[in-house]
Amino acid sequence: MSAMLDLAAIDARDASDPLRPFRQRFMLPEGTIYLDGNSLGAASPSVLAELEHAAKVEWADDLIRSWNTAGWFDLPVVLGDRIGRLVGAAAGQVVVADTTSINVYKALHAALSLRPDRKVIVAESSSFPTDLYMAEGVVSTMPGASLRLEEAGGPALEELIDQSVAVVLVNHVNYKTGKLRDMAAVTRRAHEAGALVVWDLCHTAGAMPIALDSAQADFAVGCTYKYLNGGPGAPAFIYVAQRHLGKATQPLSGWWAHARPFAMEPGFAPDAGIRRFQCGTQCILSMRALKGALDIWEDVDLEAVRKKSVELTELFIQLVEEKCAGLGLTLESPRDSDCRGSQVAFRHANAFEVMQALIDRKVIGDFRAPSTLRFGFTPLYIGYRDVWDAASVLADVLRTEVWKDPRYAVRTAVT
Amino acid sequence: MSAMLDLAAIDARDASDPLRPFRQRFMLPEGTIYLDGNSLGAASPSVLAELEHAAKVEWADDLIRSWNTAGWFDLPVVLGDRIGRLVGAAAGQVVVADTTSINVYKALHAALSLRPDRKVIVAESSSFPTDLYMAEGVVSTMPGASLRLEEAGGPALEELIDQSVAVVLVNHVNYKTGKLRDMAAVTRRAHEAGALVVWDLCHTAGAMPIALDSAQADFAVGCTYKYLNGGPGAPAFIYVAQRHLGKATQPLSGWWAHARPFAMEPGFAPDAGIRRFQCGTQCILSMRALKGALDIWEDVDLEAVRKKSVELTELFIQLVEEKCAGLGLTLESPRDSDCRGSQVAFRHANAFEVMQALIDRKVIGDFRAPSTLRFGFTPLYIGYRDVWDAASVLADVLRTEVWKDPRYAVRTAVT
Incomplete structure (x- = not known):
């Protein structure tokens, strides 16, 4: 063991960590090391308090009036602006609504509406699958449209972008490997070819500073239940650059996207701003829980988050490679932290069983088929x-091979 | 005042009401007469308990494991089946997901996928507007498709259905007037022309028995935050008749619609059953709240609900016409209760101000532009x-003309 990595030094880093106080603002079960906040973020008293107030006061007591008095109707844009500050977007370009999948559909359609003479969507075969499935859905409704995928071993994403491409749908960080893309560079490359870009920020929002506006991003989508800690299945968000607002259209044109939703007009007339990217009535209880989660983010320095995130992931790689040398692990994430998000993946031939054994010992990461152990590092807690x-x-x-116990091979419905 | 309507007789009806005990299972502010449960249903200890358990135990303590251990992933189909029992649908045909607007989009696309040689969607100009806006969205992505509307004073909906019609999108009860359609008759008429029907049940689910299967309905959508009391913006549901499952397709093909969502395959392969009509990750906190609301419905006899609903609305019409004779009100709802849902609308030239004055006196109904006073009657409470x-x-x-007080003319953002 290198001198640098003795336990006293580790504890000293915790003691001097400027983000350490945030841990007290989250609820984590005693004795658990939760390395899955990149899948479902932790709960907090802040969220629970908002949720309770929303249910017991705003709903139970004030009933229908809360659409006005508690600002329910405007929550999607109010919270959108707060997320905007976390992803480098000036006000009026982000709205919280629906799911990431639905927002991918809106963003792709919107991009295609701005490039009516082009029909190719570029994406990654390594993408979180729902992005690809939604792209397939868009293609299914659009004669002549097609999906061009970056495949393992084939040309890089950038090389797939030519003059036929309307839009590039790309993950900022890959859900499995943690590979981080250069947002400004990919966006620039797409723009050079006249294409637009939709960034999927599910694995970066709340994990690092993001500069959508300065990178000249066109669209972005993301979820709020991972690093942002909004709660299970918390509503997603969509970003549309100011220059596209009022021009781009999307077919999920529900009443919350209307310029005058309460006029109850029979014909659709889209809102001129970001509300055009809403659709129907949102889950207010989940939305109010998210507000509680975003309250914590008001006090967070994202540069400090990224600095610690890099240190945590580097430390984990270093420790695992020292402690687990020769035990069958292969690093799957990029070694260069400039190209890595806030998660680390290792391959192991029996990754499923190994992860079950880890979880049994209260180290919670997750397994991704066929052979990935994935660990997420959430610097706030x-x-x-x-x-x-x-x-x-x-x-x-790994050393004791306890993972060979047959009970760790039992597969549940959802893994 | 007729003898039949003296106060003692009224109180006797409450005393002998078999649904009266349900009132204790809801939370209503003291002194308020809440006639807006057709817009946002009342809260209940049952919902609050589920919500608290979901947040404090399932999320905060059990974290990511609750996707399995608390059955989060299956909630949409489990709750879907429970709603199925309330709308006359055998198991496996209803899923709770997304919003009513999104589900209208899915259902219309699905119907069009089953009638590829037809491109006309019939709907009502009097529809709740989001249905029309979503139909416009569908039309915008489908070359050759068009929307044919039933207009006031024009031919009836049934007369618009010919051999060119793929699908009829129709409200079971009109959101404004309370007009109730004959589900079996309209469905039969559509089927005779080879068309399919999408029923919008927002204003009937939980208000009366519904017989989707026996009416041979094709598709239905509905919300859960009105009569079902699931909470503000609670997730919506969609019904797809068994005979269409595995055949109908919809383009919002997110990962929850995949046959093997956790295999993370790059290509979309739809689930053979109702899960195909899901899309992305759902708001679990709102979904769990809905479970609490549906627990109450397990004990409810919908025939008794409808019987009381008819009595309440008939009584209201009778009392208003007696007590408010000559005070400027006109009944806007059908007088025949066979053609009326669980709500009553009256027109008044100053409906906005009158409703504000009513709300100030703790009688909460709502206003619908330009001149409708709408009162909903929820027999459970x-x-x-x-x-x-x-x-x-x-x-x-009305008699005192207190509504002329200028403060009742102040319009808020959301009305």
Whole structure:
């Protein structure tokens, strides 16, 4: 073990960590090392308080009036602007609505509406699948449209972008490997070819500073239940650059997208601003929970988050490679932290069983088929000592081969 | 005042009302007569308990594991089947997902996929507008498709259905007037012409027995935050008849619609059953709240609900016409209760101001532009005495002309 990595040094890093106080603002079960906040973020008293107020006061007592008095109807744009500050978007360009999948559909249609003479959508075969499925859905309704995928071993995404391409749908960080794309560079490349870009920020929003406006991004989508800690299935968001507002159209033209939703007109007339990217009535209880989560983010320095995130992931890679040398692990994430999000993936031939054994020892990461162990590092509530302990437990599970216990091979419906 | 309508008789009806005990299962502010449960249903301890458990135990303590252990992933189909029992649908045909607007889009596309040689969508100009806006959205992505509307004073909906019509999108009860359509008759008429029907059940689910299967309905959508009391913006549902499952397709093909969502395959392969009509990750906190609301419905006899609903609306019409005679009101709802849902609309030249004055006196209905006073009657928590009192307050507001107070003319953003 290198001198740098002794336990006293690790604990000293926690003691001097400027983000350490945030841990007290989250609820985590005692003794658990939760490395899955990149899949479902932790709960907080802030969220629970908002949820309780929304249910017991705004709904139960004030009933229908809360659409006005509690500002329910405007929550999507109010919270959208707050997320905007976390992703580098000036006000009026982000709205919280629906799901990431639905927002991919809106964004792709909107991009295609701005490039009516082009019909090709470029995406990654390694994408989180729902993005591809939604792109297929768009293609299915649009004669002549097609999907061009970056495949493993084939030409890079950038090389697929030519004058026939309307839009590039790209993950900022890959859900599995943690590979981080250069937003400004990919966007520039697309724009040079006259194409637009939709960025999927599911694995970066709340994990690092993002500069949508300065990167000249066109559209972005993302979820709020991972690093943003909005709660299970919390509503998603969509970003549309100011220059496209009022021009881009999308077919999920529900009443919340109307210029005058309460005039109850029979014909659709889209809102001129970001509300055009809403559709129907939103889940207000989940939306109010998200407000509680975003309250915490008001106090967070995203540069500090990224700095710690890089340190945590580097430390984890270093510790695992030291402690687990020769035990069958291969790093799947980029080694260069400039090209890596806030997660680390290792391959192991028995990744499923190994992860079950880890979870049994209260180190919670997740498994991704066929052979990936994925660990997410959420700097607001994960510390350096957690990383040390997680790597130690992983080494123990592998060295003792306890993962061979048959009970760890039992597959549940959802993995 | 007729002898039949003296107060003692009214109170006797409450005393012998078999649904009266349900009132104790809802939370309503003291002294308020809430006649807007057709817009936002009342809260209940059952919902609050589920919500608290979902947030504090399933999320905060069990974190990501709750996708399995708390059955989060299956909630949409589990709750879908429970709603199915309320709308006359056998198991496996209803899923809770997204919003009514989104589900209209799915259902219209699905119907069009089953009638590829037809391109006309018939709908009502009097429809709740979002249905029309979504139909416009569908038409915008489908070359050759068009929308044919039933207009006031023009041919009836049934007369618009010919061999060119793929699908009829129709409201079971009109959101404004309360006009109730004959589901079996309209469906039969559409089928005779080879068309399919999408029923919008927003204003009937939980208000009366519905027989989707026996009416041979094709598709239906509905919300859960009105009569079903699922909470503000609670997730919507969609019904697809068994005979169309596995055949009908819809382009919002997100990962929850995939046959193997956790295999993370790059290509979309739709689930063979109702899950195909899901899209992305759902708001679990709102979904869990809905479960609490549906628990109450397990004990409800919908025939008794309809019987009381008819009595409440008939009583209200009778009382208002007696107490408010000559005070400027005109019944806008059908007088025949066989053609009326669980709501009553009256026109008044100053409906906005009159409703504000009513709300100030704790009789909460709502205003619909330009001149409708709308009152909803939710038999689980509204009694006969409430109807008497509401009619009395309305008469008082009109007789004293207190609604002329300038403060009642102030318009808020959301009305």
